[in-house]
Amino acid sequence: METLIWILSAIALSGFMAYSRAKLSTFTLLFTVLMVIGSFYQVVSWLGWVIFGIIAVPLNITNIRQQYISKPLLKAFQSIMPEMSRTEKEAIDAGTTWFEADLFRGAPDWQKLHNYPAPRLSAEEQAFLDGPVEEVCRMVDDWDTTHTRADLAPEIWQYLKDNKFFAMIIKKEYGGLEFSAYAQSRVLQKLTGASSVLASTVGVPNSLGPGELLQHYGTKEQQDYYLPRLARGEEIPCFALTSPEAGSDAGAIPDFGIVCKGEFEGKEVLGMRLTWDKRYITLAPVATVLGLAFKLQDPDGLLGDEKDLGITCALIPTDLEGVDVGRRHFPLNVPFQNGPTKGKDIFVPLDFIIGGPEMAGQGWRMLVECLSVGRAITLPSNSTGGVKSIALATGAYSRIRRQFKLPIGKMEGVEEALARIGGNAYLMDSVTTLSTGAIDLGEKPSVISAIAKYHLTEKMRDSISDSMDIHGGKGICMGPNNYLARGYQGAPVAITVEGANILTRSMIIYGQGAIRCHPYVLAELEAAGNQDFNQALRDFDHALFGHIGFAMSNVFRSIWFSVTGSRLVSAPYSDVTKRYYQLLTRYSTNLAMLSDIAMLTLGGDLKRRERISARLGDVLSHLYMASATLKRFNDEGRLAEDAPLMQWAVEDSLYKIQVAIDELISNFPNKLVGGFLRMTILPFGTSLTRPSDKLDHKVARILQTPSATRDRIGQGQYLTREPENSIGMLEQTLEDILACEPIFDKVCRAIGEKLPFFRLDLVAEKGLAANAITEVEAELLRKTEVARKAAIDVDDFDPIDLPADKSLYQEQVKQTNNAA
Numbered sequence: 001m002e003t004l005i006w007i008l009s010a011i012a013l014s015g016f017m018a019y020s021r022a023k024l025s026t027f028t029l030l031f032t033v034l035m036v037i038g039s040f041y042q043v044v045s046w047l048g049w050v051i052f053g054i055i056a057v058p059l060n061i062t063n064i065r066q067q068y069i070s071k072p073l074l075k076a077f078q079s080i081m082p083e084m085s086r087t088e089k090e091a092i093d094a095g096t097t098w099f100e101a102d103l104f105r106g107a108p109d110w111q112k113l114h115n116y117p118a119p120r121l122s123a124e125e126q127a128f129l130d131g132p133v134e135e136v137c138r139m140v141d142d143w144d145t146t147h148t149r150a151d152l153a154p155e156i157w158q159y160l161k162d163n164k165f166f167a168m169i170i171k172k173e174y175g176g177l178e179f180s181a182y183a184q185s186r187v188l189q190k191l192t193g194a195s196s197v198l199a200s201t202v203g204v205p206n207s208l209g210p211g212e213l214l215q216h217y218g219t220k221e222q223q224d225y226y227l228p229r230l231a232r233g234e235e236i237p238c239f240a241l242t243s244p245e246a247g248s249d250a251g252a253i254p255d256f257g258i259v260c261k262g263e264f265e266g267k268e269v270l271g272m273r274l275t276w277d278k279r280y281i282t283l284a285p286v287a288t289v290l291g292l293a294f295k296l297q298d299p300d301g302l303l304g305d306e307k308d309l310g311i312t313c314a315l316i317p318t319d320l321e322g323v324d325v326g327r328r329h330f331p332l333n334v335p336f337q338n339g340p341t342k343g344k345d346i347f348v349p350l351d352f353i354i355g356g357p358e359m360a361g362q363g364w365r366m367l368v369e370c371l372s373v374g375r376a377i378t379l380p381s382n383s384t385g386g387v388k389s390i391a392l393a394t395g396a397y398s399r400i401r402r403q404f405k406l407p408i409g410k411m412e413g414v415e416e417a418l419a420r421i422g423g424n425a426y427l428m429d430s431v432t433t434l435s436t437g438a439i440d441l442g443e444k445p446s447v448i449s450a451i452a453k454y455h456l457t458e459k460m461r462d463s464i465s466d467s468m469d470i471h472g473g474k475g476i477c478m479g480p481n482n483y484l485a486r487g488y489q490g491a492p493v494a495i496t497v498e499g500a501n502i503l504t505r506s507m508i509i510y511g512q513g514a515i516r517c518h519p520y521v522l523a524e525l526e527a528a529g530n531q532d533f534n535q536a537l538r539d540f541d542h543a544l545f546g547h548i549g550f551a552m553s554n555v556f557r558s559i560w561f562s563v564t565g566s567r568l569v570s571a572p573y574s575d576v577t578k579r580y581y582q583l584l585t586r587y588s589t590n591l592a593m594l595s596d597i598a599m600l601t602l603g604g605d606l607k608r609r610e611r612i613s614a615r616l617g618d619v620l621s622h623l624y625m626a627s628a629t630l631k632r633f634n635d636e637g638r639l640a641e642d643a644p645l646m647q648w649a650v651e652d653s654l655y656k657i658q659v660a661i662d663e664l665i666s667n668f669p670n671k672l673v674g675g676f677l678r679m680t681i682l683p684f685g686t687s688l689t690r691p692s693d694k695l696d697h698k699v700a701r702i703l704q705t706p707s708a709t710r711d712r713i714g715q716g717q718y719l720t721r722e723p724e725n726s727i728g729m730l731e732q733t734l735e736d737i738l739a740c741e742p743i744f745d746k747v748c749r750a751i752g753e754k755l756p757f758f759r760l761d762l763v764a765e766k767g768l769a770a771n772a773i774t775e776v777e778a779e780l781l782r783k784t785e786v787a788r789k790a791a792i793d794v795d796d797f798d799p800i801d802l803p804a805d806k807s808l809y810q811e812q813v814k815q816t817n818n819a820a
Contacts, residue, residue, distance in 0.1 A: 003043050019560060021107075021553045028060055062541070070541035074528065095372035095446030097516050098438050103584075103623040104517035106554050106592030110572045110581055113627060118635040119182035119437035128177070129716065132163040133187055137194035137718040138725075143480035145197050150335040152201060161233025166205040169212060174227035181439035184377055185432050186716050189385030193718040193727065196490055199382045200336040204282045205230070207374035208367070208498075210237040210291040210315055210354075217355040217366050226289065226315065238283035239291035240276065240341050241367065247280075247500065251364065255294040257312065259302045259360075262347040270302060271349040274316070278341045280497070285328045285339040290316040293367065296360050309361035314352045322346045334490035369444060371498070376435045376449035379494050383460035384428040385717065386487050391425040392714040393483055393727045394418065394467045395703025396734040397474070400791045402757055408470070409704045412693070417466040419696035422703045423648035424459045425713050430632035430649070431456060431625050447513045451621045454504040457494040464488050479795020483726045506610040510617035514595055514606075517620075520547035521599070547596075554593035555680065561586040562683050576643060577630060580650045583688075584626055587657045590681050591619045594664065601673050611667065618660040626653035641709045644698035651691045658688045706735055733787040740784045743767070743777045760785035 035052055038044030057064070099116075102108045121129070139156055152160075160166060168184050170176025179187075184206055192199040205211060211230050214223055229235040246253040255276035262271050276294055284290070296312040303309070318325050324342040331338055350357040354366070398409030398418060408414050435452050438445050464487050468475040475484045495501045499508060515522050523543035530536035561569070571581035595616060598606055606612060626649070633639075633646040661681060668674035702709055721728040740760060747763055748755055750772030755763055764778035773781075800806055 019553060019556050021549065023549075025060065065545070066537055066541045070544055071537055073544060074537055074540045095369060095444040095449075095516075098443045098445050098448060099434075099627065100445070100447050100451070100513065100620065100624050101517040103588050103627065104513055104591060104595070104620060105519055105550075106557065106589035108585060108588050108623075108627070110630075113631055114572065114634050116434075116437065116441070116631070119180065119433060119440055121183055121186065122180070124177075125179055125183035125186075128179075128183075129186060129190060132159075132165070133190050134718070134720065136160065136163075136165070136198065137190065138720065138722070140195045140198050141480070141724070142195040142197070142486060145195055146333060146335060146486055147478075150330075151337065152197060156198070160202065164231060164233070165202045166233055166236070167211075167231035168202075168206045169215070170227055170231045171215065174223065175231035176227070181373070181377055181436040182433070185381040185384075185436045188378060188381040189388065189432075190716055190718050192382045192385035193389035194725075196334055196382065196386065196487060197336045199385065200282065200334075203378040203382060204239075205237050207378040208371050209239040210289055212370045212374065213239075213291060213313060213354050213366055214315075216370065217359060217362075219351075219356045221351075222315070222354065222356075230289075235288045236283060236286050237289050237291060238281050238287035238341075239293075240278040240281045240284065241293045242280050243277060244279050251311070253293060253295060253311070255292075257294050257296045257314075259296065259298040259300070259309075259350070260347075261302075264347060264349050269349045271347055271352075272296060272314075274314075274346045274348065275344050276342065280329065280338060281341055282336060282338045282497075284325050284341045285337045287318055287325060290318050290323065290325070290341060291354070292316050293363055303357065303360060306361075311363035311367075312360050313354045313363040313366055314348065315354060316343070316346075316348060316352065320346060320348070331493050332489045334486055334493060368446070372444045372446035372449050373439055374449075375453045375498050376439060376445060379498055380428070380432050380435065380452040380456040383456045383494055384425075384432045387421065387425045387428055387460050387463045388714050389717050389727055390464060390467045390484065390487070391421045391703060392710070392717070392719070393730050394421055394470055395700075395710070396730040397791065398470060398700075399704040399734055400730070400737050400788060401474075405756065407704070409700060412697075414470055415696050415700035416693075417470055418700035418703050419648060419691065421463045421466050422699040422713065423645060423652060423691070424463050426632075426642075426645040427625055427629050427649035427653070428456050428459055429713075429715075430628040434628040434631055447509065447516060447620075448624065450499070450504050450508045450512065451617075451624055453498060454501050454509065455621055455625060457491075458501060461491040461495060464491055474792060474794055477794035477796075479797070481726055481790070481793070481795055505617060506614045509621060510613045511607070513617065513620050514599070514613075518595065519550060520544075551593070551596040551600075554589055554596065557589045558586075558593045558680050561589060562681060573634075573638075575638070576647065577633070577650075580626065580630060580654070583654055584623060587619065587654070587661070588623055590661060591616065591623065593681070594619070594661070594677065597673060597677065601670050609669070612664060612669075615660045615664040619657050622653040622657045622660070626650045626657075629653070636712070639709070641707070642712065644695060644702065645709070645713070648691045648695050648699050651688075651695070655688050655690050658686050662686055704734075706731075706738070729787065730791055733784070733791050736780065736784040736787060740781055743773055743781060747772050758785075758788070760788065 032052075035044050035049065038048070099108070099113055102112070136156060136159055139159065140152070145152055164175075164177050165187075167176035168179040168187065170178065172178045188199050188203050191202055210226065214226055214230075218226070226235065230237060241253070243253050243255055255274075255278065257272040257274045259270070259272050261268060262273065263269075264271060274292070274294060276292060278284075278292075292314050293311055294314070296309040298304070298307055298309055301307070316323060318341075322343055323346065325339070328335075328337065328339040350360070353359055355362070359366070395409070395418060398414055399407050401408050403411075409418060431452055435445065435448050438448065464484065467484055468488050471484060475482070475488070478485050515525065520543045523539060527536045527539035527543060530539065566582045566586035569582040569585045571578040573581070598609075598612060598616065602609055602612070629646055629649045633642065636642065665674050665677045665682065668677060703713070717727075718725065719728045719731055721732045723729065741757075744755070744757060744760070744763060747767035747770070750770040751766055755766075760781040764773070764781035767773035767781070768775070768778050800810070
């Protein structure tokens with residue numbers, strides 16, 4: 001009996017120490033005490049002490065451990081470690097980690113998350129949103145922009161320049177606005193609600209481009225010359241990175257420069273002769289200054305011994321002879337300025353390099369550091385703004401539009417799609433708020449930016465597809481009053497740019513996260529690459545045994561959470577969110593365990609197992625997005641009326657985490673290891689489901705009913721109620737429809753007839769004739785009928801207005817008439 005008790009005590013002690021992530025010395029000390037107790041009860045023999053000593057002594061005496069355990073493992077690790085390219089290393093080194101690292105490590109501190117300050121707009125930023133942003137939304141006519149002009153109107157371009165829309169990131173000392181990342185996000189969200197062309201045009205100069213690069217890396221002379229001109233709109237910037245042969249694999253760009261001497265403006269100077277062929281460059285057709293990425297070569301050693309200096313960034317005035325810009329691409333009927341740029345053997349001084357000659361070869365590091373910020377702002381914000389606007393529009397339309405004698409929004413099939421739109425709108429705004437708040441706290445969150453870019457653009461695509469399904473014919477007929485079609489057409493643009501989404505999910509999110517967020521992997525890699533073997537051994541030994549303890553901890557924690565259903569995990573709140581915190585902690589631990597086992601069993605092959613990497617990245621992503629949702633709910637006062645939106649978003653994320661883990665285990669290359677993972681993580685199978693039909697119903701009701709909760713979904717969007725703003729007018733029509741329903745019912749009761757809910761002007765006349773309603777009520781019915789018809793009607797055109805080549809149409813009509 002004593003032996004059984006001692007064995008159980010040893011297992012319990014081991015599990016508790018591992019669960020608590022105790023130090024090796026603490027673990028050894030407590031186990032020694034247990035051994036002494038076992039000896040006292042004659043459970044532990046001298047042989048047990050010998051075995052214990054053989055294990056414990058080498059592990060706890062540093063010199064022995066390093067010489068006989070860590071040293072051979074270090075050499076083995078160095079021999080199998082996959083070669084890392086310079087661009088991969090610079091990408092990994094770029095940016096910072098933040099709360100996503102806590103999620104990756106299996107022990108998120110929820111109080112830490114909630115203690116981060118919620119971002120707020122300054123008085124100046126709010127005034128800009130209420131003033132210039134509101135005004136330019138009023139000015140823009142999206143149909144005129146996309147169909148008639150294929151460009152913004154000249155007066156809008158000038159307004160953007162005059163009001164410094166292109167200078168939100170530029171510091172005030174150079175004449176810029178110097179807005180926070182959160183403010184930039186809010187501006188872009190509002191602009192997107194009016195026109196995606198407008199939002200793209202404003203977003204790019206404030207994201208990855210010359211302005212951002214100059215502020216961080218430019219010389220004083222470059223900053224003093226260019227930044228004031230950019231702030232005043234005298235210069236329009238673009239940045240040329242993508243080549244026909246190098247899209248997502250940007251490190252493979254074929255564009256090059258050769259360091260040489262040449263003549264520039266009548267003087268012989270040391271410079272570089274550039275040749276490039278770029279595609280898909282936003283603002284290139286109208287740009288006056290071109291940020292150019294190329295590979296710089298120094299075959300004659302004019303700058304030093306290194307021949308291939310690497311990727312370099314330079315500023316090229318587009319009016320230089322030989323610079324070819326002006327032609328345009330036509331991206332899916334969303335004609336923001338985008339096009340190719342070319343140059344062949346164009347000589348420029350070395351001073352054109354951003355940061356001067358000493359920054360030659362540093363371009364890739366510059367780009368990935370800036371991209372880690374810009375990628376978290378522009379496309380996620382544009383996507384979020386679009387979904388927030390269509391959430392309100394689709395909710396209003398669903399309540400206005402009737403089929404089978406009831407609003408279509410009361411049909412369960414429509415409710416299901418509405419719930420996805422509303423839940424995603426709430427989640428997406430949560431993610432942009434948390435992510436831009438991190439940037440404003442000084443972070444450069446490279447992993448978070450990849451998560452936000454991929455998932456929010458995908459959710460935008462899904463949401464607008466759901467909205468198109470609900471709108472039916474209203475959505476598919478193009479025209480000035482169609483507020484969906486251009487967004488639907490242009491959805492793949494956001495999916496494609498700033499890192500294709502397939503690549504971002506399959507490689508970037510987890511590829512960077514695994515190394516940057518893991519507490520020991522990066523230290524092990526750096527130690528293995530250290531040329532000083534003695535220092536490498538010390539560093540590797542420290543990281544290795546920390547890693548072993550970390551891995552053991554996550555195994556024991558995963559088993560414990562599986563057995564208990566994680567119901568004993570502490571949570572910061574005891575309300576409806578408690579279970580969510582518990583499950584997120586459990587899945588965070590599962591992610592840490594899965595990562596270690598995947599890296600241990602697959603090694604360098606994990607880099608090529610993209611579907612394994614993608615699923616691990618999905619777990620990390622949905623952990624982050626659910627955390628952002630809980631953070632928003634808390635920051636906004638834990639309002640009970642907002643709870644259905646929060647619940648839908650978190651439950652959807654939790655379900656998708658479970659799916660990703662289940663699919664990963666089912667497809668794990670080593671079936672024996674896969675079986676162990678299933679027994680450890682999902683011993684009782686999967687238990688979570690999608691958000692319930694009841695929850696879908698609640699979210700759908702919110703979108704169709706004016707309330708403070710609904711207002712928070714569309715907070716900050718362009719909703720001014722004026723004839724030129726279709727979505728704003730829908731909001732007014734929704735309120736009028738709801739106000740008319742009791743009047744309509746009153747008329748039906750008075751005349752003893754159940755009328756259909758249309759031709760409300762005739763209903764008004766019947767109500768007046770029956771003395772059932774007042775003239776004021778009748779006028780509301782008449783007014784609402786006009787607005788109701790406008791909400792469900794679609795545009796139509798004279799046939800000659802549709803062909804691009806009107807002469808061909810006229811000739812066809814002429815031939816038809818002659819034949820008749």
